Amino acid sequence: MAYQHTRSENSGQRGRRLVVVGLLVVLTTVVHGQAFAGETGALVRSLLIPGLGQAHQGHYTRASVYAGTAIISGFGILLSQVHYNQSVDRYDIAKSVYAGYVEDLENGEIVNVGDLNASYDEVIAAWNEAEDRLVWRNVFLVTFIATYTVNLVDVLISKPYKLDPDERLAIDVNRERFLVVKTIKF
């Protein structure tokens, strides 16, 4: 009886999961179909990846600039955040060592002035390093924010690139040769 009950519970959970997955598939298809079509599609693309909307509109140079800046500043954020975390760890350790000396003094123990000064110098050096690395992290972050924002504004105000009749593909045929002519504008 208990076995049957568990089995029916499992099948019920499986059914609910199937319904949820099915709904997600339908929703994704609908949203994908609507969101990625037309001018709204360009906006959604730029929301996902900077420059993708511009590429969708046919502005490939701008798309490269936005995507390149976003990638570089994104990697910069990651690297500078890792370095910042390392310097914060160093600062925390230095601070705890100095606090240990202060506690020793409060407990009446003898502390060498060289150790005390060296540990405080280490606290200040680690704090300065953390401040410097925080500045770099913020520079990359602000660059990323600016790129992302300008990318969105740009995709909103830009119109899709339309081919000029003069830029169309042309074939010039001679007796001995033929030329395929294509004009590219950026």
Add this chain to the structure above:
Amino acid sequence: MSRLLLVISLSMVVLAACSRHDDPPPALPIVEPPQPTNFTVTTQDSVVYELSWDVDDPTVVSFYLLYSQVDIPFAGLQVDTIPGTSAQVNLGLPLPVTFCVSSVTFENVESLLTCATAP
């Protein structure tokens, strides 16, 4: 759409502003202990040693620490508390020895060591 841009920009600026490290603690207001100077070691027989030293400002010194290190294997470091600026050390045997002295303030902050090897 402008609201969305504003929200995205503001949230990223808030993220950018957050830092994980606080300001450093203030330096402890301690009186710098004076390092002993003119540390002299004299002996007649390499068994009893007469030590003396000076400090710039004896009024901030609570006591002195005298370190004696005999230069033989497995010999421990001996530390003695000395109230004044001179001391007599009897090793019991004629042994090579190095002496160091430091001053300790009333806040228990010890100065840098001044060392001398027995002649």
